[in-house]
Amino acid sequence: MNIRSFQLSDANGVTELLxxxxxxxxxxxxxxxxxRQLSWDSDLIMVAEQDGELIGALIGTIDQNHGCIYRIAVHPDFRRQGVGKALVKALEQRFQQRKVxxxxxxxxxxNKAAMPLYEAMGYGASQVMKAFQNLSILAHS
Structure with missing residues (x-):
């Protein structure tokens, strides 16, 4: 499995995966x-691929110097195989590089279904942002 940043050639594959x-x-x-995140900073969208096939994607953003894990998607055939965890770790490294x-x-x-993953990775209730209507990635423009 390879985890990397989104590339323009991934657009259709990620849409199909989602x-x-x-x-x-x-x-x-x-x-x-x-x-919106693609237009701002595609380096915060991580993809997982295996044998040339996209099997996972994670959309992150930075807002007011805080990193936000917005949405994770793992193809149903590849769940519970460490794909989500690898995507989150890769995004965390990107956030560290950006000094959020x-x-x-x-x-x-x-995101309710993904909460056990986040909890297992150390994200407690204090790190779950329930009211994020002002998050720039969600702003309608």
């Missing part, structure tokens, strides 16, 4: 923030 891994409602709510003051997890209804 559609396969997320609920329809979550997918619809994710596409706008995904596009802290890291938050977006605690919306669509």
């Amino acid at each position: 559609a396969a891994a997320l609920s329809e409602d979550c997918f619809e709510n994710t596409m706008g923030p995904f596009a 003051r802290g890291v938050w997890v977006a605690g919306d209804e669509h």
